Structures are given as structure tokens and as C-alpha cells.
Amino acid sequence: MAARTSLLYFEVPFSLFNNSVELKATQQDISHLLASLDLKLSHEQQFALNGGFFIQYFDTSSNHAIVRGHPEGIITLDLHEYVAKGSTPKFPPQVIQDLERKLKQSLKSPHSKSEPAIKRGQEFEVYYPTMDGRIIEYDIDEIVFEENSKYQNVRIAHSKTFGNMLILDGDPNLAESDVIYSHSMMRQGSSNFSDKDVLILGGGDGGLLNELRKEGCRSITMVDIDAVVLKAAQKYLRGICTDSLDEYKKENYEVIVGDAIAFLKKAIADNQHYDFVLSDLTVVPITPEPVGDEWDFLRLVLDLSTKVLAKDGKLLTHANALLATRAISMFEGELDKLQGFQWNRKEAHVPSFHELWTFYEIEEIKQS
Amino acid sequence: MAARTSLLYFEVPFSLFNNSVELKATQQDISHLLASLDLKLSHEQQFALNGGFFIQYFDTSSNHAIVRGHPEGIITLDLHEYVAKGSTPKFPPQVIQDLERKLKQSLKSPHSKSEPAIKRGQEFEVYYPTMDGRIIEYDIDEIVFEENSKYQNVRIAHSKTFGNMLILDGDPNLAESDVIYSHSMMRQGSSNFSDKDVLILGGGDGGLLNELRKEGCRSITMVDIDAVVLKAAQKYLRGICTDSLDEYKKENYEVIVGDAIAFLKKAIADNQHYDFVLSDLTVVPITPEPVGDEWDFLRLVLDLSTKVLAKDGKLLTHANALLATRAISMFEGELDKLQGFQWNRKEAHVPSFHELWTFYEIEEIKQS
Numbered sequence: 001m002a003a004r005t006s007l008l009y010f011e012v013p014f015s016l017f018n019n020s021v022e023l024k025a026t027q028q029d030i031s032h033l034l035a036s037l038d039l040k041l042s043h044e045q046q047f048a049l050n051g052g053f054f055i056q057y058f059d060t061s062s063n064h065a066i067v068r069g070h071p072e073g074i075i076t077l078d079l080h081e082y083v084a085k086g087s088t089p090k091f092p093p094q095v096i097q098d099l100e101r102k103l104k105q106s107l108k109s110p111h112s113k114s115e116p117a118i119k120r121g122q123e124f125e126v127y128y129p130t131m132d133g134r135i136i137e138y139d140i141d142e143i144v145f146e147e148n149s150k151y152q153n154v155r156i157a158h159s160k161t162f163g164n165m166l167i168l169d170g171d172p173n174l175a176e177s178d179v180i181y182s183h184s185m186m187r188q189g190s191s192n193f194s195d196k197d198v199l200i201l202g203g204g205d206g207g208l209l210n211e212l213r214k215e216g217c218r219s220i221t222m223v224d225i226d227a228v229v230l231k232a233a234q235k236y237l238r239g240i241c242t243d244s245l246d247e248y249k250k251e252n253y254e255v256i257v258g259d260a261i262a263f264l265k266k267a268i269a270d271n272q273h274y275d276f277v278l279s280d281l282t283v284v285p286i287t288p289e290p291v292g293d294e295w296d297f298l299r300l301v302l303d304l305s306t307k308v309l310a311k312d313g314k315l316l317t318h319a320n321a322l323l324a325t326r327a328i329s330m331f332e333g334e335l336d337k338l339q340g341f342q343w344n345r346k347e348a349h350v351p352s353f354h355e356l357w358t359f360y361e362i363e364e365i366k367q368s
Numbered sequence: 369m370a371a372r373t374s375l376l377y378f379e380v381p382f383s384l385f386n387n388s389v390e391l392k393a394t395q396q397d398i399s400h401l402l403a404s405l406d407l408k409l410s411h412e413q414q415f416a417l418n419g420g421f422f423i424q425y426f427d428t429s430s431n432h433a434i435v436r437g438h439p440e441g442i443i444t445l446d447l448h449e450y451v452a453k454g455s456t457p458k459f460p461p462q463v464i465q466d467l468e469r470k471l472k473q474s475l476k477s478p479h480s481k482s483e484p485a486i487k488r489g490q491e492f493e494v495y496y497p498t499m500d501g502r503i504i505e506y507d508i509d510e511i512v513f514e515e516n517s518k519y520q521n522v523r524i525a526h527s528k529t530f531g532n533m534l535i536l537d538g539d540p541n542l543a544e545s546d547v548i549y550s551h552s553m554m555r556q557g558s559s560n561f562s563d564k565d566v567l568i569l570g571g572g573d574g575g576l577l578n579e580l581r582k583e584g585c586r587s588i589t590m591v592d593i594d595a596v597v598l599k600a601a602q603k604y605l606r607g608i609c610t611d612s613l614d615e616y617k618k619e620n621y622e623v624i625v626g627d628a629i630a631f632l633k634k635a636i637a638d639n640q641h642y643d644f645v646l647s648d649l650t651v652v653p654i655t656p657e658p659v660g661d662e663w664d665f666l667r668l669v670l671d672l673s674t675k676v677l678a679k680d681g682k683l684l685t686h687a688n689a690l691l692a693t694r695a696i697s698m699f700e701g702e703l704d705k706l707q708g709f710q711w712n713r714k715e716a717h718v719p720s721f722h723e724l725w726t727f728y729e730i731e732e733i734k735q736s
Contacts, residue, residue: 002437003444009488050430062418066434068371070450074489076371078446082438093501115495116503118483119379123443127483130507133461135484137502138720139691160691161723177717255449323507323528349418349545349719352505355529 001085004117008077010109015072017051027055028104030067030075033099034166037078037091039065045328063090075107076140091296093117124157128172130355131321134163138172138352140165145236149228162352164236166205166229171283174205175352176239184348184359185278185316188286193217196275199308201260201301203280204229206241212278213244213253220253221274230257266305273310279317294301299334300302306362315362322347322356340365369453371483374464378477378718385419385439390432395423397474398435398443400468405459407433407447422692431458443475453491461485494527496540498723499689506540506720508533513604515619516597524604530720532604534597542573543720544607550575552716552727553646553684554583558635564643567635569628569669569677570598571648574609580646581612581621589642591631598625610624632672641678648686674730684728690715690724696733704716 016022031041035359038059045056051071058064063081070076079096083089091099096114104112117135119126120320126140155167163176174181186193186209193215200208206226209344212220226228234245248255256263260281267274279301284295305315320327335343343362384390399409406427413424419439426432431449438444442567447464451457464482472480484505487494494508506527515522521534544550553576554561561583568576580588588736592598603615616623622629628649635642647669650662673683688695703711711730718725 001440003377003438003442004377005444005446007486007488009371011489013645040736050425052430056424056430058417062420062422064422064434064436065431066446066448068432068448070371070489072369072450072452072489074371076448076488078373078434078448079445080434080436080446082440083437084440113488113493113495116497116501118375118486118503120444120481121379121440121576123483126502127481130486132507132600133484134505135377135486135505136496137503139500139502139723161717183635351719352718354722355507361505 001083001099002119002122003080003082004089004091004119006079006091006114008079008096008100008103008114008116009112009264010075010077010103010107010239011111012069012073012075012109014071014073016073017069023053023069026069026107027053030077030103031057033102033106034065034067037095039063039098058091061090075109077103089117091117124368125170127142128167130171130323131327132323132355136354138162138165142145145232146231147228149226151226152229154228154232156225156232159352163239165352166237168229172352174207174237174240176237177351178353179207179211179240179345180348181318181350182211182240182359184346184350184357185280185318186211187316187346187359187361191276191314191316193276197221197273198276198278199223199274199278201264201281201305202276203278205233205237206230206245207237208253208278209253210241210244217252221256222253223256223258223260225257225259227257228256261300261304264301264308268304272308273313274308275310275313275316277305277309277313279315281306283318283320295330295334298331300361302334302338306341309364313363315360316361317362319360321332321353322358328358335360335362338362369451370487371448371450372457372459372487374447374459374482374485376447376464376468376471376482376566377480378443378445378471378475379479380437380441380443380475380477380638382439382441384441385437391421391437394475395421396424398423398445398471399425401470401474402433402435405467407431407683427458429458441475445471457485459485463723484673493538496538498691498721499695500691500723504722506530506533513600514602515596517594522594522596522600524600524703527684527720531607531722534601534605536597540720542575542605543609544605545719546721547575547579547608548688548716549718549725550579550608552714552718553648553686554579555684555714555727555729559644559682559684561644565589565641565678566644566646567591568644569632569645569647569649569673571646573596573605574613575605576646576648577621577623578609578612585620590621591624591625591626591628593625593627595625598623629668629672632669632676635676636672640676642676643678643679643681645673645677645681645683647673647683651686651688663698666699670702670706670730674709677732681731683728685728685730687726687728689721690726696726703728703730706730 039057052069055067066078100114140157142158152169164174165175195218198217198220200222319331342365347356407425420437423435434446436444467481508525510526520537533543534541563586566588568590688698715724
């Protein structure tokens with residue numbers, strides 16, 4: 001079941017709104033066309049408004065249409081219908097496109113448009129906006145896993161395009177299509193992991209671990225807090241983790257279910273060092289100011305991570321979407337504060353993110 | 369200027385609709401919250417409807433809100449405002465999110481959602497649906513080129529994420545982010561172009577030509593019909609064509625402004641052959657049946673292209689989005705009809721397409 005809302009619009013000449021005869025005829029044309037869809041104008045539901053007009057229609061199933069004329073030269077039409085589970089829409093895309101075509105002709109509109117219907121109250125969520133607030137509709141056709149862990153809501157949705165997608169607390173994290181995310185985090189091509197000790201913070205989807213296993217590391221230690229994520233990934237994200245989460249301890253790698261912060265603190269106390277630390281923890285928060293828990297957490301991770309780096313070691317991390325410009329600039333401000341370190345940024349298109357994501361390499365400034 | 373429509377919804381218990389006291393209180397809560405946004409209920413604009421309700425609000429600037437209660441357990445709210453050019457929205461995302469949060473609390477809704485506002489009548493188009501009819505909002509901030517050629521509307525829009533995007537007759541074609549498109553067409557990695565004669569049909573964006581120039585071909589001939597596309601690409605798509613369209617004739621390549629079909633017919637008459645033909649012409653049409661002009665055109669291209677292949681030559685082409693399942697299956701049906709030829713398909717995520725695109729390699733069946 002879902003409420004489907006189709007939004008159409010038509011460019012019309014401004015002059016239409018100054019010519020009451022023509023305006024009346026236009027409204028009659030609209031009513032005539034909507035009547036062919038069983039949508040009828042009722043009394044008290046048509047009136048002039050701020051130089052434009054507002055008209056309201058209902059059909060026999062109480063679906064409604066609202067037509068607004070804006071004197072700036074556009075007419076909008078919103079068509080709202082409720083589709084019960086298992087039923088087919090009364091106003092499917094072909095009907096809407098046909099209506100658009102006929103109205104465009106009737107209104108002599110030089111430009112018209114109808115967007116795909118927005119669906120509300122569906123069984124599962126298909127709209128996940130970009131970080132800069134644009135609407136993106138995913139082709140999700142099934143929820144293959146859902147569980148509330150101690151830490152978060154863990155969901156794996158199947159997308160026809162991206163494969164299985166890990167969604168944590170409603171945020172798409174990584175999909176089976178996204179190996180470029182791991183390659184970008186690792187700086188594949190310019191990093192040499194051969195015989196190196198590597199620490200992954202987070203990374204519960206197993207993507208990074210799986211790619212690093214191919215690089216001849218001496219050791220890989222991965223610390224992720226959420227056993228539910230690990231379990232779900234092992235089963236449903238095999239497109240990116242393959243068999244890497246089947247066993248948590250093998251010849252040269254170990255997966256530890258635990259708190260990355262506590263692990264880092266213990267490593268510092270034990271004077272343990274890593275050639276590479278890959279921080280794949282929570283996304284850099286998009287908060288208005290770099291204050292509060294989330295930013296404190298990020299600062300702590302940066303501080304502790306740099307302290308466990310071996311000589312010539314590198315901290316590799318992601319941040320946020322490039323278009324989350326304030327979050328990115330605040331994150332880079334934090335990097336600038338790391339005494340004795342330099343950093344550089346790369347961007348990559350991650351398929352299921354639908355946008356450019358940022359990746360950082362942080363290393364000690366070499367003394368020349 | 370644009371009409372902005374914010375669509376919200378709230379899950380509510382079914383039982384709400386069977387309890388007139390509670391329902392009345394809920395409606396009053398909604399009215400109270402909307403009043404804080406200057407939206408006021410007017411007379412004759414609230415009524416029961418099919419077991420649910422319909423309420424209509426207007427503010428002093430004649431923006432309107434429609435609230436619908438569906439007895440199946442959802443309440444939808446559509447907030448429509450008109451924003452004049454240069455003005456800021458009265459209901460920006462923060463206001464909508466705040467309203468959602470307050471309404472969710474007041475309605476004791478277990479689940480609510482507000483989508484990014486849909487904008488209609490903007491200066492330029494930002495919504496380009498996927499081939500399977502999902503809504504995608506691009507971060508287009510400028511139209512850098514527009515001209516109607518003899519053949520089509522040629523537009524280049526700038527996207528913050530994808531760079532400049534070529535849009536032909538309203539269809540996004542290729543963006544500066546999309547070198548993978550050319551690499552997928554070429555079957556980079558498994559094709560050997562060294563000392564080969566290559567023919568590109570279409571390809572006016574210059575992306576394929578630019579990538580093939582790196583492969584040590586003996587000759588590359590490209591035939592594109594639209595000089596306006598070539599001119600626009602040379603100037604605005606340098607991220608993919610670099611300097612490849614600066615000169616139309618150089619040591620080992622030539623760009624011919626002309627009709628690919630006529631070129632192929634002449635090549636057949638002249639008994640000319642190519643080791644690779646890359647057909648980058650019009651997308652495979654999504655028509656209900658494989659009949660008519662567009663499919664005839666496609667059949668003709670396949671027929672003529674295979675006829676100019678040298679011994680062991682290959683025809684490389686794209687088709688459509690993988691999710692345009694009917695178009696893909698019809699296209700593959702056409703490939704099956706090519707006597708003596710075999711084909712295989714690969715898919716790739718093309719960043720600016722937001723979906724998986726299909727690429728074909730067609731070659732003669734080897735006699736064993």
C-alpha cells in the first residue's frame with residue numbers, strides 16, 4: 001500500500017492570468033481533461049488566489065487533484081491516489097504521461113514535465129537523499145535482513161542495480177557494487193601493504209578486509225563493535241566481503257568484535273604500532289558546528305589513531321560527500337590541527353552513494 | 369522561481385480513524401502546528417473522506433498545505449509554496465524537518481518521512497528519471513551551452529558531481545565523470561587495438577576517440593552527424609575528450625561530420641573493412657514493440673556494421689540500461705538474428721547515469 005503523488009507542471013504565458021475569458025476557458029479545458037480520469041470539480045473548491053487560481057478535484061475513490069495557476073506563468077497539477085496493497089495504481093506512469101501530453105497541447109504550453117510519482121507509506125523505504133539534500137529513488141525490491149543491534153538498526157536491502165546494500169540507522173553505508181570505496185580508502189595503486197601491519201577501525205561490512213587480504217599484509221587486525229553487522233555482512237554482502245568474515249581468525253588476519261576506541265587506548269598503553277590504520281568508522285557528522293559528541297568522537301579517533309602509527313605509517317580514512325561542504329571543511333580543519341602531520345584528499349564516485357565521496361591520507365611531515 | 373512541494377508522511381494506528389474524539393484531537397494538533405507556520409484552516413476545507421479526512425490550509429502568501437488521513441494508517445501532508453526568483457523559501461528543509469519532528473511526536477507516529485522538496489518551473493531541469501522510471505535529482509547548477517542543431521536539442525549542463533554533462537533532446541548522454549563508459553565500450557583490457565583500423569559511429573562527445581588514441585591504433589575514423597555536438601564537446605567536455613576534437617584530421621585519426629549510415633554503405637561498396645567498429649549511436653529505443661523507425665534504424669546499423677568488419681573483426685556497442693529489461697531483451701533478440709555471429713554482454717555503472725548500462729561485443733562465430 002502507498003499514497004502515490006504525481007507532480008506535473010506546465011509553462012503558460014503570463015498574459016493568461018490577465019485575460020479572464022481565456023483563463024476561464026483554460027480552467028474548463030483542464031476540468032474536461034481531468035473528467036476523463038473520473039476527477040470532478042466540486043463546489044466551493046475553485047477560487048482565485050493571489051492573481052492565480054486554486055482548483056480541487058476528487059474522483060469516486062476519493063483520490064484528489066489540486067491544480068494551481070501561478071501568475072508568474074506556471075500551472076501545477078498534483079494528483080494524489082491511495083493504492084491498497086496488491087492493487088494496481090489508477091494513475092500509472094502511462095496515464096500521467098498521456099494526461100501531461102494532452103494538457104500540454106490544450107494549454108499550448110511550450111514546456112511541461114511530470115516526475116515519477118512519489119510513493120509514501122510503502123512497505124520499505126526507497127528514497128535516500130544525497131548529503132546535499134537531493135532526492136534519489138533506489139530500485140530496492142526487498143529487505144533481506146533487519147535487526148536492531150545494541151548500537152543501531154541494521155538493515156540489508158536488495159537493489160537491482162547495486163546488489164545488497166547495508167543500511168545503518170537509515171543511512172546507506174555500502175553496497176555490493178562499491179568495491180571502489182575500499183580501493184579508494186586503501187589508496188590502491190599508491191599504497192604498499194606488503195609485509196605491513198594493518199589496523200582497520202570499523203569496517204564491519206568486510207569490504208576493506210577482503211581487499212587488504214589480497215595485498216600480502218603481514219597482519220590485519222579489524223575491530224568492529226557490532227556483531228550484528230558482521231553477521232549480516234558475512235551472509236548478505238558476499239559480493240564485497242566474499243569469505244573474509246567466515247572465520248574471525250586466520251593465518252594473517254583477525255576480526256575482533258569490540259570498541260575501536262578501547263582497542264586504540266590499549267594499543268597505545270602496550271606501545272603497539274601499525275604501518276597503516278584505516279578508519280572506517282561513523283561518517284563525519286553534518287552538524288552546523290564542530291562541537292558536541294560526534295565531533296569529539298572524531299577528534300578522539302584522529303588523535304588516538306595517529307598515536308599508534310609506526311614510523312612512516314599512514315592513517316587512511318573517509319569523511320563525507322564532497323558536496324557536504326561544511327562538514328568537509330570542518331573535518332579538514334581538524335586535520336590541519338594535527339601537529340606534525342600532513343594530509344591529502346582524493347574523491348571517488350561510489351556507485352550506490354550517487355555522489356562523490358572523500359578519502360584522506362594522513363602521514364607525518366617528513367623532516368628534510 | 370519555482371513551485372516547491374514538500375511531501376511528508378506519518379504512520380499512525382488504524383484505530384485512530386475509528387475514534388472520533390481522538391481523530392478530532394489529532395486534527396487539532398495538526399492545525400495547531402501548521403498555524404505556527406502561518407498556515408490556517410479555512411471554512412469548507414475540512415471533511416471526512418472515505419473513512420479518512422481531507423484538510424486544506426492556506427497562508428497569507430497563498431501557499432497551501434493539504435493534509436490527508438488514510439484509514440489504512442497513514443497521514444500525508446503536502447506543502448506547496450511558490451518562491452519567486454531571488455527569494456528564499458519560506459519552508460526550507462530545516463523548517464520541514466522541524467515540522468516533521470514535531471508532528472511525529474504529536475501524532476505518536478512510529479515512522480515518518482519527509483522527502484527533499486520537489487521543485488517545478490525552475491530555470492533549468494534537474495530531474496532526469498532512470499530508464500526504469502525512478503526519480504533522480506541532479507546537482508546541476510548551470511547550463512553552459514544550449515543550441516538546437518539540425519538534428520536535436522544540444523545542451524551541456526554543469527553538475528557539481530559529474531562535471532559537464534551532454535544532454536541531447538533532454539536525455540543525459542555522457543558526463544565528464546564517465547570515462548568508464550568509453551572503457552566499457554572498448555572492452556579495455558581484453559581488446560587489442562594495436563595497429564588496428566577502427567571505425568567509430570557517432571561518438572560526438574569525443575570520449576571514445578580520446579581513449580582509443582591511447583591504444584596505438586593504425587587508424588581511427590569517427591563519423592558523427594552533428595557538428596554542434598562536436599563543437600560543444602570540444603569546448604565543454606574536455607574532461608573526457610581532452611584535445612581530441614581540436615583538430616579533425618591528424619596523423620592517425622580523422623573526424624568526419626556526416627551520416628554514419630551513408631558512410632557504412634559507401635565503405636561496403638568500396639570493399640573497405642575495419643578491425644573494430646564501435647557503434648555509439650542513439651540509445652536502443654524503449655518502445656513497447658521492436659517495430660517502426662527506431663528499431664529499423666538499429667537493425668540497419670547492426671547489418672551494415674557487421675558487413676564492414678575485417679576478418680576476426682569485432683563490433684562493440686552499448687544498448688540501454690540493464691533495468692530497461694524489455695528493450696534489452698528485444699535488442700538481444702536482434703543480435704541473435706545475426707547469422708554467423710555470436711555476442712556477449714558486460715555491464716558497468718556509469719556515474720552520471722545512476723544505473724547499470726549494457727555493452728556488447730559481437731564477433732563472427734569461429735569455425736573449429
